Amino acid sequence: MKHARIKFNNQIYAVTVNEDLSVNMPDGSILKEKEVQWLSPSEGNMFALGLNFADHATELAFAAPTEPLVFIKSKGSYIGHNGHSWRPDNIHYMHYECELAVVIGKTAKNVSKENAWEYVRGFTLCNDYAIRDYLENYYRPNLRVKNRDSMTAVGPFIVDTQDVQDPMNLSMKTWVNGELRQSGNTKDMIFDVPYLIEYLSGFMTLQEGDMIATGCPKGTSDVVAGDEIIIEIEHIGKLRNYMLSEHEYFEHRNK
Template sequence: MKLLRVGAKGAEKPAILDAEGVARDLSGVVTDIGGETLTPEGLARIRAVDIGVLPKLDGNQRIGPCVANVGKFICVGLNYADHAAETGAAIPSEPILFMKATSAIIGPNDDVVIPKNSIKPDWEVELGVVIGRQARYVEEKDALEHVAGYCVVNDLSERHFQTERGGQWVKGKSADTFGPIGPWLVTRDEVADPQNLGMWLEVDGHRYQDGSTRTMIFGVAHLVSYISHFMSLQPGDIITTGTPPGVGMGIKPEPVWLKAGNVMRLGVEGLGEQRQNVKAWQG
């Protein structure tokens, strides 16, 4: 299933795409796409519905974040061998974890705003993993059973804040609008192998990132298991799993940073595409 949320900010309706790609209103079936809806029981309720009888939604409406009320937004750093190489970093021996503020979350096509005092804003196309069943100390062989589905994430970063202002990475990752997710949450049964998905990102039509989840250092199952040994994972939590090479900070001979007026397009195979206009901070 391809689940999404359609409508104005704060007034999104839960929806599902039919076989023709038309969004159908799920608000008579579930309250929203998040939390209990993403459990095996919640997804079973949606699967039991005849999609063809659900009301059609206006295809011109805004698409909101594909998951509502995200509890934790967990990020994995330097998780692609080729990306680690372009940054000059060593291959991690264990996953590098950090958090992204949930207030950064926006819809897949909403405007991205460069934060005040930003010097080095950057892009990162990533595979997002949405949890559907509580995970605590799970074994890797069982980890994917705790996944509801997958989505596209643009893990936007302010590199100056992230690496030159001291402390942890979270403050370079958490500006408002720095977490576009969606357009869809694609349920796990429709993704045959999360470790074999092409992914790409363009700025103003120039393709900077063109990679694959095949080059992940730590795969999805390992990450879910690993993280569950440090914190419980709850339905609706998101893990964004790292980015392939081609980020702005890695461009040679000089880095390329986002600026107002840029247009980003990005996607992950089978999970849809995002498009964001980049705007300047208006204080």
């Protein structure tokens, strides 16, 4: 089953989603994909992985890590399906990142790899935009790189764990204006999902609704205002959003 959060007539609803992306409202009515505003399907903390695919590390000219490189993204950076992100003025390079996001289903502390899947509610997609201008000499994604308003697209929905047979073997793709730019597979993660849950829960408590964005494969490229970006992960779905200029974004937000 697919679970989403949407806004309609200024009210927020938890809904289930059909194959055509229509949504089932609590009153029994059905609304089409474009009739609602899609929100991030979860509002928990996001623990995001840097360089969790060796080929992506290589394209950024960094060595593959020997321990997870993890940073936190705040919910103020989240946007939903069909939402608008933006490219700040006076930067040289901003790229997308197609990532599998794992949604935690219950409080997790000191969880072993063997039991890790018991703590996963399901999966969603994350397009973790990065402004490469502000990367430091090693891969340190400070707030200006990764945590700006509306620069983390999440959604459209959460797919239940039991509906994804092998989450560690899913194809991953990104299209920009219909052109395939990025392609990979979750099997190529350096640190897989059970390892990450064991690692993170070993020194902190993961809460229900928290998400782990597990990194992207090689194939990142610059995006500019006017671009349509779609990421897709096999058996999870597609997540679309649109890139605006800085002026267009704040004009749109202030309407």
